[in-house]
Amino acid sequence: MPKARRSSARRSQRFEDMALPDELLGVLADQGLERAFEIQSVILPDALAGRDVLARAETGSGKTLAFTLAMTSRFRGRKMHRKRPLGVVLVPTRELAVQVVDTIHPFARAVGIKAQLVSGGMNIEKQADAVARGVSIVVATPGRLIDLAERGALQLDLVETTIIDEADHMADLGFLPDVSDILAAIPMGTQKMLFSATLDGQVEQIVDTFLVDPISHETTPVTAAVATMDHHVLAIEPSAKREVTAQLGAREGRTLMFTRTQLGAERVAQELVEVGIGAAALHGNKQQGLRTNVLAGFREGAYPVLVATDVAARGLHIDDVTMVVHVDPSDDVKEYVHRSGRTARAGATGSVVTLALPHQIAKTRNVLSGAKVEPTWVDDVDSAEVPALAELGGRTPAGEPAEDPATVKYKGAPRKLNLTRASGADTRKAEERRANEERRSSWEDSEPGEGRDGARAGRGPDRKGGGRGRTAGAAGGRGRPSDEKSGNTRDRRGRSDGAAGGERRGRSDGAAGGERRGRSEGTGKGQGRGRSGAPTRAPRRRGGR
Numbered sequence: 001m002p003k004a005r006r007s008s009a010r011r012s013q014r015f016e017d018m019a020l021p022d023e024l025l026g027v028l029a030d031q032g033l034e035r036a037f038e039i040q041s042v043i044l045p046d047a048l049a050g051r052d053v054l055a056r057a058e059t060g061s062g063k064t065l066a067f068t069l070a071m072t073s074r075f076r077g078r079k080m081h082r083k084r085p086l087g088v089v090l091v092p093t094r095e096l097a098v099q100v101v102d103t104i105h106p107f108a109r110a111v112g113i114k115a116q117l118v119s120g121g122m123n124i125e126k127q128a129d130a131v132a133r134g135v136s137i138v139v140a141t142p143g144r145l146i147d148l149a150e151r152g153a154l155q156l157d158l159v160e161t162t163i164i165d166e167a168d169h170m171a172d173l174g175f176l177p178d179v180s181d182i183l184a185a186i187p188m189g190t191q192k193m194l195f196s197a198t199l200d201g202q203v204e205q206i207v208d209t210f211l212v213d214p215i216s217h218e219t220t221p222v223t224a225a226v227a228t229m230d231h232h233v234l235a236i237e238p239s240a241k242r243e244v245t246a247q248l249g250a251r252e253g254r255t256l257m258f259t260r261t262q263l264g265a266e267r268v269a270q271e272l273v274e275v276g277i278g279a280a281a282l283h284g285n286k287q288q289g290l291r292t293n294v295l296a297g298f299r300e301g302a303y304p305v306l307v308a309t310d311v312a313a314r315g316l317h318i319d320d321v322t323m324v325v326h327v328d329p330s331d332d333v334k335e336y337v338h339r340s341g342r343t344a345r346a347g348a349t350g351s352v353v354t355l356a357l358p359h360q361i362a363k364t365r366n367v368l369s370g371a372k373v374e375p376t377w378v379d380d381v382d383s384a385e386v387p388a389l390a391e392l393g394g395r396t397p398a399g400e401p402a403e404d405p406a407t408v409k410y411k412g413a414p415r416k417l418n419l420t421r422a423s424g425a426d427t428r429k430a431e432e433r434r435a436n437e438e439r440r441s442s443w444e445d446s447e448p449g450e451g452r453d454g455a456r457a458g459r460g461p462d463r464k465g466g467g468r469g470r471t472a473g474a475a476g477g478r479g480r481p482s483d484e485k486s487g488n489t490r491d492r493r494g495r496s497d498g499a500a501g502g503e504r505r506g507r508s509d510g511a512a513g514g515e516r517r518g519r520s521e522g523t524g525k526g527q528g529r530g531r532s533g534a535p536t537r538a539p540r541r542r543g544g545r
Helices: 023-028 038-048 063-074 092-112 124-133 142-150 167-172 176-184 202-208 222-226 238-249 261-275 289-299 334-340 360-371 387-391 428-442 463-474 499-505
Strands: 003-008 052-057 089-092 114-120 135-140 161-165 192-196 216-219 230-236 254-258 279-282 304-310 319-326 349-357 376-381
Touching: 003 192, 023 063, 023 092, 038 063, 038 216, 063 089, 063 092, 063 161, 063 192, 089 142, 089 176, 092 114, 092 135, 092 289, 114 124, 114 142, 124 142, 135 142, 142 176, 161 167, 161 176, 167 176, 167 192, 167 202, 176 202, 192 202, 230 238, 230 360, 230 387, 238 254, 238 261, 238 319, 238 349, 238 360, 261 279, 261 304, 279 289, 289 304, 304 334, 319 334, 349 360, 376 387
Parallel strands: 003 216, 052 192, 052 216, 089 135, 089 161, 114 135, 161 192, 230 349, 230 376, 254 304, 254 319, 279 304, 319 349
Antiparallel strands: none
């Protein structure tokens, strides 16, 4: 990998002192933005000049606004061509795609151009029609962009600027082959910018193959993102976890909770609703319209708690989130940094609380040590009466069921949103989910390699069933929790042996914005173009993650 030239951080500048059009300065003034953040100050001169850029900055630092200003400035007043955008922004998840296009829209309108969202889970015909009429900037998830290109509804031969946002997350999700196919269909030598909170070895292939003399900007260490937050760990007993979670959810302010699985997100959200706390779940197995609706309601303050899987951990910006709760502790430093980065954004303050069961304490210590934070530890939390909860703002919930936010339509949701597909606070389902979670916890407490009955995983008569549960999350990456639709289906399928492995391995939010996963096999140079110049998916072994 050729060594990228680095640029040292400069003092934050005023936007009006930069080479930005008056129209964009007017939008910035309307939004109350006068002075650029550090990453914007260092990136914009090179981005406006058309340079290739690698940028690393802490989450919430303003990377999206940086490339938005660069692209809208360069395309100001330019003619829009049918099916041929001038700029492409690639993002890993649907939620991030929606957020990015919302950021771009006011600036694009000000300079007379259009931006279009292209992502999975939405009507592809409508997206194809919009691109066919002519747009300047396409904000897309990789799989859906390739779908449109293979249909002939989108061509990339006029693209002048390509943005890859959350580049390392693209690599983590196995999207690099698709990203390579897309970049191979874009003219070489055009501007390309990679943005991420972390830039590690996984993006080197992209940099080596497609970037020309890139300049690298690094404003702060990766772990500095968590230095401005207050960190707390509550070492809790399993019997107290539900009550403690409810106390934190009932606090004043907006709270974002993270769980390991889709099943866990639904269970925690419904338990909070049952005790009088407005809460909704966000994960990759929800219908896209419902996901958009849930986010819209949380953003406008219609309810105080969002319970999410890691689909909400990257790049998602929601104002005034004052606390992040790791209901299920993070598995690694990167995950902890990105989850925690949903609070204390753009100079604000916030608190991060991790709920660690006895068997999770050792791993939690290692993760926090790697993140270079010194949390306040509270040991032996066996009820909601501990003083530490009151110090964190915890309160006793009302106790009466609240209106389920998932059954309400909010401003900004799709016009034809089908709320009948939203599941409300069902006591029977909540009890079933809770029982399954308790079974899972008991399996985790077993000796490594053993199931509930002490038998080695996969050795019993239900070995085949155990394997099926394991591949539900690994092969294909969907991780669909069967309990959500069929209650105790997991147990009825005879997963008495080895099911713990399937549960743990199927934990990832497989949809991660609904995009395709499991494409971990790389592509060589020269691949990625069809006869018409459109990107095509190179043949590769399925399975991946």
